[in-house]
Amino acid sequence: MAPERIVIDPITRIEGHLRIELETENGRISKAWSCATQFRGIERILQGHDPRDAWAITQRICGVCTGIHAIASVRAVEDALKYPIPKTAELIRSLVTGMGTVQDHVIHFYHLHALDWVDVTSALKADPEKTARLAASISAWPNNSATRFQEVRQKLAKSVEGGQLSIFTNGYWGHPDYRLPPEANLMAVSHYLEALEWQRDIIKLQTIFGGKNPHPNFLVGGMACSINLDNQITINEVSLAQIDGMIRRARRFVEEVYYPDVVAIAGFYKDYADIGVSSPSLMAVGQSGYSCAGVPSGEPAAGLLLDGDFDRVVPFDHLKIAEFIASSWYTYPDGDKAGRHPWQGETNPRYNGPTPPYKHLSDGQKYTWSKAPRYDGRPVQVGPNARLMLAVARKHEPTVALVGKALQTLGLQKAQLNSTLGRTLCRCLETVQVSGHLEQWFAGLREAIRQGDTRTFNPERWEPGNWPKSAQGVGFAEAARGTLSHWVQIENGRITRYECIVPSTWNSSGRDQDGRTGPYEESLAGNGRHPLQDPKRPLEVLRTIHSFDPCISCAVHLFDATGLPLKEVKAV
């Protein structure tokens, strides 16, 4: 039988615009193409701007992982200008990005991923009393009452009666591979709603320090929020007490709702620990949530696990990063074969795909706006599973204990963290970890204030007169979705070149010059065994793609400063 061609576009419940094209044979996926279908050109726009403004411009790459691009940007500029920032500002940045990660992961699970596992219509058949008993067996969360579940079921029933299904219109309800009992479905729907309330509350931490969310404010040289315990408008005890409360509520929800839900749901889908296996090389530059320039002592730093050896950590060397364009709608001056390091990055868009509206993109050699970054020639996965697997390989005790307990509960092996279920589980485990870090960072901030160390900004290098004539710097960060790096070159106080390599570029990339597929593609078609029962309702594919938490606006903002003279290119 000839292979069947399937197009899934749009992939919904993600950030940005992603299209997946597939070939299937006998209900299994044999080939996959990951096509990013949006391009914005933000790095080109950065040219000529004051580098102190770059954080605000790059932040607009993404409103979901909002904040992390700003952090990577201010760090790149501070690296270029050799600009140290006060310790207290570091702590505030860590709190802001850490809370961003916690919120982002929870939203991803409940609002972007859960409907892949949870049948909303089945929740209507649930018995609220039985649901309360089920919930009580896995968690002490006080809202897990029969009254609450009854109310949620009623709301849901009213919402869908009369045939107006709103966001649930045309969902894959009743698909034979939805496996949860009605009570588990009702519990998940209830937590879907509670998570919406929760995220609204705890993210205010970013508003207190950064003035707003999404897109809070940052500052090259520190943070703009002054601390003065004896002033009304500055950070004072009122705001600190609010933050204290948010951190406690963040952690409690993660431990009493998110974690038990993920483990309970995972128990019904254990075969997904062998589905969606992707590139066996994984990379991270540190632990999630840390924004600091140096990694705190004892915490896992940058490194890689290569070629399926999940016990041996290979040191990270940024010079081994190169971006390829064999399948991307760009040109390089010296052809499509060689990759380029970000310091020599070139991004000349040249679209040669079909004019929209079109039916297929995979007929062409080029089919995506995402470039293909490779490490030492290899496609690598980045994200929560990479971070946790690296920390385990380094025998980082808290991580070993956390991961070990979850694996034991589910009866899984460490290597199975490289899978659809593994990525989803690791995202949850890391949220438990980061919500714990928040308490430590906050205690550190309190202690700094108690000792009078309230400086949030270093004015030394603020004025461009104190900058070198030309400079270049790199800012690394572990975003919710994986390793993020910003690369900046500055001449005479202005940006001449700016390049970002974003987590979803690593993961969503297409084929490289040697025909090696990117991690999304690999996860779907790598072993020819990925299931797809009903091509019209591609539930299984969504599970696997969503397990990466795609952020496609991030992946394809690229468009750097080409044609501008560069005085000197040197590695940091």
Next chain:
Amino acid sequence: MLPAPFDQWTKNETFTEYLVRQGLSRRQFLKFCGKVALLLGGGALLSSRDKKALAKDIAERLNSAKRPTVVWLQLQECTGCLESALRSGDRTLEDLVLSIISLDYNELLMAPSGEQANAALGKAVAEPHLLVVNGSIPTKEKGAYCVIGGESAEELLRKASRNASAVIAVGACAHYGCIQAAAPNPTGAVGVSDIITDRPVINVSGCPPIGEVITATILYYVIYGHPPQVDQDGRPLFAYGQRIHDKCPRRAHYDAGQYVLSFDDENARKGYCLYKVGCKGPATFAPCAIMEWNQGCSFPIKSGHPCLGCTERHFFDRMTPFYKRIPGLQVPGTGVELTANQIGGLAVAASVAGVAVHSAITVVRKQQTKKHPPTSVPLAVLGEKEPTDSGGKK
């Protein structure tokens, strides 16, 4: 805390029944329709007979209503605007989605993908609906810079707007292109009102707008049946009627000539004015100082950072460098009120060309007759002379 119970308005009841269940009498309902008619008629414009007819018409329309279908497109953008809508308190996005509107197409939230998602869109746009748009429309490369379901953003927008009863452009990208449209605008990004010129487009501006402003604009349509009053740039007056500067908690320090000179200096720790470190509050029409962000928690200036001016057109071109103070102004010290008023006057004149408080119908009529709604005007207060496509880089 549990989320507040939803006020369900279901298909099985008319809008009157719904309001009665909410505690309103029929008499109050008719009075409400009369008020809506008054708002629609703009007071003086309609005769009392017309107003009565309009009130009757509104009552009839509301009684035949189902939950309004909403199509919410995301084009060339970053999802920050929908994230902001998710932060809206009081009337939350989930209230809207589950009980007030039927959100039949939205990529971020909807359950199905691919074919089933496109089928939902096709069905929704074939009937009257409310269209909400995030994101800009890239016009270069025959639309290949943003393609969804195999169709260009522009074609998708045109298709979705054909039967749209109203169009709400949410966020700076949908307003005029925002970051994508910043010089040199590599993808030729434009706003919704540059493509949809045959009907009014409400611009809920900001990068992103405050969540409550987004949900309130949708509710305004759904409850009152007509668009909110807007300024010359299509921005609702209930949110964009005044400058941040007019209601800034640091304003007294501005008037007294007390300024932060460097971040976290002694003056910053006293909460002085941020004008000299680049604050664009004096040139920015936005609700931040009044409503504040994230359910009244704080806003940029309160948290010590200058306003970037993100509700104004082309702020990435016109408000940068962000840390440079607004040029061409004498720094107030003495005679401050006069200077402050001058700044205000200039900003009003230049930025919105005199906020015209038209009735909704007047605005609708005006915009319908105009091929292109008013776009950017020179922001003299920022040293601009002529409008440009994407603004000039400093």
